[in-house]
Amino acid sequence: MVRALSDDELAAYFALRGAGDRLQRAVTQQLRAHDLTEVQFSILARLGSGSDGIGMSELARGLVVTKSGLTYQAGQLERRGLVVRRASTDDDRVVLLHLTPDGKALLARVLPPHITLVRELFIDRIDPSDLAIVRDALAQVARD
Amino acid sequence: MVRALSDDELAAYFALRGAGDRLQRAVTQQLRAHDLTEVQFSILARLGSGSDGIGMSELARGLVVTKSGLTYQAGQLERRGLVVRRASTDDDRVVLLHLTPDGKALLARVLPPHITLVRELFIDRIDPSDLAIVRDALAQVARD
């Protein structure tokens, strides 16, 4: 038998979905001004967070996209000169994706308003003393 | 000047995205056994939560989908006999979407495992004494 969700539990679940949707909508809309989709931004942001390139499969696992979807978007970004593909020296099967200088420059333009948006919609709406609780709780959900 | 996000804030942001993605992946995979996409399930679930039909635009606003996307999916569900379109008596522009008996039956089959999944991945991972805090915090984010 399945135990139904209590009102509190249901409300928490809806709040999680609602918060995610809300943030996604706002981010998507903001990115459109820079001709970037959410997926494309995620790729650039992930590449920008480290100094080395990232393999396609590893990248696809981190984002919410299939390998073939990433192949397509990597092509779009490469066509715009924001990203380059390079062969891996370690593993001949692997294609490493790297940011170009143009890609870094675009990321540098897009990131500040993105951070402002996250602050406005997420961080600033949570009581600072609750933030650690929320962070830890959500991290448990995200955990594999 | 944009104030950067602190480590804690950034971790909270990533945790939110991670939690949402994690849940979405698991739900999507589970629904595939019933030949339903996440969007289709959302439509059925929303229709099932009330006894009256819901207008297309109102429905689209609640879900993360455009009006034209909803037109398409409503067509898919109608083709499978899970849903029917009816004219609204109040407003001739409005098309009300209703669950059919088959739609209700399918929803009744899909909901229990869905609830079990939500419990397993979300509710049970959060300390019960923290749940209210998480719920309220996320509700603030979801708020318009």
Next chain:
DNA sequence: TCGGACTCGTTCAAATTCGAACGATAGCAG
């Protein structure tokens, strides 16, 4: 070293999604 199982990134066709139209209806100020 061989062979089988796995992972890599890509290709392809099909399914889905989007945004910009559009015709029809509602609501409201004058």
Next chain:
DNA sequence: CTGCTATCGTTCGAATTTGAACGAGTCCGA
């Protein structure tokens, strides 16, 4: 009542996303 504006759901073409192949490379036990 008459315009004007907004909202309704749909259509259309283009863009994106998916899943199932595939060829190539890696790994590991026999």
